Amino acid sequence: MKKANTPSRRRGDLMSPACPSRDVLKHLTSRWGILAVVALQGGSTLRFGELRRAIGGVSERMLAHTLQLLEGDGMVERIAHPVVPPHVEYRLTPLGREAATRLRGLAEWIEGSLPRFQKVWKEQGSADRLAR
Amino acid sequence: MKKANTPSRRRGDLMSPACPSRDVLKHLTSRWGILAVVALQGGSTLRFGELRRAIGGVSERMLAHTLQLLEGDGMVERIAHPVVPPHVEYRLTPLGREAATRLRGLAEWIEGSLPRFQKVWKEQGSADRLAR
DNA sequence: CGGTATCCCAAAGGATACTG
């Protein structure tokens, strides 16, 4: 019979409420998701503590949780060396590096555009009306 | 005197906990932020209801709130025609279009990579261990 | 060192009803 449409496993649609691609987006856009990927960008492998210090403000609990989400999506690889004290390294997988390209672009654009945002915030009183 | 460093208004640093650029990231990565920007991408102006139908699953309350955040950051422009019944249109500002470029790239990559994510989810039992 | 386990809270977000 027709194989014209393979509805389920062809391609995601973020505009559809039930699409599994929403989960990927959710993980990447969790509070620390983007920052973790960006911190790992560059191919370097980082230890848990290094990563934690690189990402200002993240708690151990949330960093571990975020890394598990990303590992579950195949974007981060966890390498645990069986020594004591523990030595665990994280690095991006090929899939994660693809994500990192986009996320780094976004991150750098935001950072570089900050002066313009601040101008907007100053000109209008948006800071007062809305929770920042 | 030296003008070598203008610490505050030069450029953002997302890795710093207190940097205001974190607010922009937070707004864009709120549950509906990216989807709203992507839905408006293309330069077209959309009415509130059209936008709502375009973004599957968003409630009126959250769409209005998200649009206000984006408007407050100068990425979305709200054009209200004083007629009855109300007629309100939304479109991206130049700043918003710059964001849209990055976000559309991310969104399309996620959508196109869904088969690979599903493969990862199937191979490892990550769906069981972690909340999706 | 690199985590879990537990507890707790603020905030994000949904449902519903109402309004200019």
Add this chain to the structure above:
DNA sequence: CAGTATCCTTTGGGATACCG
């Protein structure tokens, strides 16, 4: 039509303590 207002539930995420 395009919102607010209100109420309520869920959950993201911080603090702390403990463990292999």
